[in-house]
Amino acid sequence: MIETLSIIVVEKDRDRALLIVDALREAGDYKITVIGEETGLARRIAENRPDLVLIDLRSPSRDVLEELALASGPMDRPVAMFVDRSDTGLTRAAIEAGVSAYVVDGLRPDRIRPVLDAAIARFHMFSRMRSELAATKAALEERKVIDRAKGLIMRAKGIGEEEAYGLLRKAAMDQGKRLIEVAQAIVTAAELLR
Amino acid sequence: MTVTLPLGYIPLVDAAPLIAAAEFGFAEEEGLHLDLHPAASWSMLRDMLDFGQVVAAQMLSVVPVARALGLGGGAQPLETALVLSLNGQVLGVSAPVAARLGAVGFGDAAAAGRAVAGLGGSLRIGVPFPFSMQAELLHYWLDHAAPGVAVEIRTVPPPRMAEALRADEIDGFCVGEPWGSHAVEMAGARLLLPGAAIWSQAPEKVLACRSGWMEERPETAGRLLRAIWRAARWAADEANLTTLAEVLAQPRYLDVPPELIDRALRGRLLVSAQGPEVPVAQFLSLHEGAANFPWRSQAGWIGARLAARFGIAPGGAAEVAxxxxxxxxxxxxxxxxxxxxxxxxxxxxxxxxxxxxxxxMKHPVILARNRFFDGQVFDPALLV
Incomplete structure (x- = not known):
């Protein structure tokens, strides 16, 4: 019988960690441990003797895991980054999704594949959520600046909202600039001249 | 036509040449647009190079050598044609260890070694990455100034150094600025040495590319090297330091107070929270004294040190390095x-x-003072 694969998920955000754990549970029968603390990370991982460690590609703590990849590191079994250096397709998919995996040397690729596939799918979802959130935030910010610029024009020229917006759009078109750029220039100028 | 090049860096003071190249027209002058990608870890930066998300990156000088020797993670061989900085590291201890050390002057590597040896017990010291000049300088210093002291070197991401000191995970650290000053301010740490007090010309960061890229794209590589080299020359000019510190301090780059960066650029360090500021000779070299030239002997020294520590045959290692x-x-x-x-x-x-x-080749070249604290020399000719 093959022993249950032991997986560590390093993730500070509790909700994200739970989502990853759920996805892994669906993918197979694994022993999963979540580490949310950065304190003593290398020691905690070494004590758990995992077969596989999953961590956000952007996590600053990744460099701590590099220590585990050294033969003289705190783990007695050498760890390699990713599945297999030859399987660049899977590695690239993982990188693009924003997940990095540290795998104990000699673990069979067919045992790792389902874990990574599940993690990759989940991390893709995270990065989509992250970029959607960023886009929403940026759109909100732009809206605010445009509204302020509109208000400034309305006050300066004693005109209505629609007319002020029309002037802004015309200026942007004439100068070949984005609306937000013209609005930002007006707001900056107004702050300087205040 | 402008060529866009994706470049990777870590928000540190010695990313200055890359940021200055993008911000002050040096890239533009070469028809380049530098698309700068910050990374949160050296592993991430290395992966970005491996998988072509960036064509060049600020990198720890030890990483290309370690990779060539088959040490550490990563898949592609890396190389460099430009050293970005020499030194700029600081070595410090936690407040409790500082109290036990007593009066040790700042910057005397031999005396600091004796004081540390006198502590007894074992020391846990944080460095940013297992393959870094910080780790190499630390090993060299301890091997030569405090032999026999039991040391455990741990990897701690620099922004976490202060927290790790407070949580008693480490007793000391060797890290690049601004994170040493940060540890002084946030965790009451005391600085013992600048890296330059161990080796006055230690190559710290290089501009790393995937091996072969510079020869596949010689024209682009030439433009990139010139832009960053000129930016380094500009960044080393004292007249530009205030402007440089202001730009590096911006939220999209280092996001720390400009005073911290200014001190590091000028080599003035706050050794303890109570002060005073101490001027450090050769604290950080971005250009002076042929600092940007990638000497084969620098890589040779790194290779020899790694080979000795990891049990690799020294002759072959030196060549590869x-x-x-x-x-x-x-x-x-x-x-x-x-x-x-x-x-x-x-x-x-x-x-x-x-x-x-x-x-x-044309004119004599002026080299800066180049000394190890114990007066030893590394002669590359004796290795091969």
Whole structure:
């Protein structure tokens, strides 16, 4: 019988960690441990003797895991980054999704594949959520600046909202600039001249 | 036509040449648009290089050599044709260890070694990455100044250094600025030495590319090297430091107070929270003294140290290591741009008691003082 694969998920955000754990549970029968603390990370991982460690590609703590990849590191079994250096397709998919995996040397690729596939799918979802959130935030910010610029024009020229917006759009078109750029220039100028 | 090049960096003071190249027109002058990608870890930066998300990156000088020797993670061989900085590291201890050390002057590596040896017990010291000049300087210093002291070197991401000190995970650290000053301010740490007090000319960061890229794209590589080299020359000029510190301090780059960066750029350090500021000679070199030239002997020294520690045959290791520092490409691309070119591509590391002239291709080249604290020298000719 093959022993249950032991997986560590390093993730500070509790909700994200739970989502990853759920996805892994669906993918197979694994022993999963979540580490949310950065304190003593290398020691905690070494004590758990995992077969596989999953961590956000952007996590600053990744460099701590590099220590585990050294033969003289705190783990007695050498760890390699990713599945297999030859399987660049899977590695690239993982990188693009924003997940990095540290795998104990000699673990069979067919045992790792389902874990990574599940993690990759989940991390893709995270990065989509992250970029959607960023886009929403940026759109909100732009809206605010445009509204302020509109208000400034309305006050300066004693005109209505629609007319002020029309002037802004015309200026942007004439100068070949984005609306937000013209609005930002007006707001900056107004702050300087205040 | 403008060429866009994706470049990776870590928000540190010694990312200055990359940021200055993008911000002050040096890239533009070469028809380049530098698309700068910050990374949160050295592993991430290395992966970005491996998988072509960036074509070049600020990198720890030890990483290309370690990779060539088959140490650490990553898949692609890396090389460099430009050293971005020498030194800039600080070595410090936690408040409790500082209290036990008593009065040790700042900057005396031998005395600090004796004091540390007198502590007894074992020490846990944090460094940013297992393959870094910080780790190499620490090993060299302890091997030579405090032999027999039991040390456990741990990897701690620099922004976490202060927290790790407070949580009693580590007793000391060796890290680049601004994170040493940060530990002083946030965790009451005391600085013992600048890296320059261990080796006054330790190559700290390099501009790393995937091996072969610079020869596949010689024209682009030439433009990139010139833009960053000129930016480094500008960044080393004292007249520009205030402007440089202001730009580096911006939220999209380092996001720390400009005073911290200004101190590091000028080599003035706050040794303890109570002060005072201490001026440090050769604290950080971005350009002076042929600092940007990738000496084969620098890579040779790193290779020899790694080989000894990881049990690799020294002769072969030196050859493999030397090949990662491409002084030939520096000559090819930066000679015509006016960089001072020494006649030799190797020098005796640790062999200059004071700044001196050495023979150059057109004009003599002035090299900075190059000493190890214990007066030892590394002669690359003795290895092969």
């Amino acid at each position: 030397r090949a990662t520092f491409r002084s030939d490409l520096f000559r090819q691309h930066l000679g015509p741009a006016g960089a001072a070119l020494p006649r030799a591509s190797e020098k005796i590391e640790g062999g200059l008691e004071r700044a001196s002239e050495v023979p150059g």
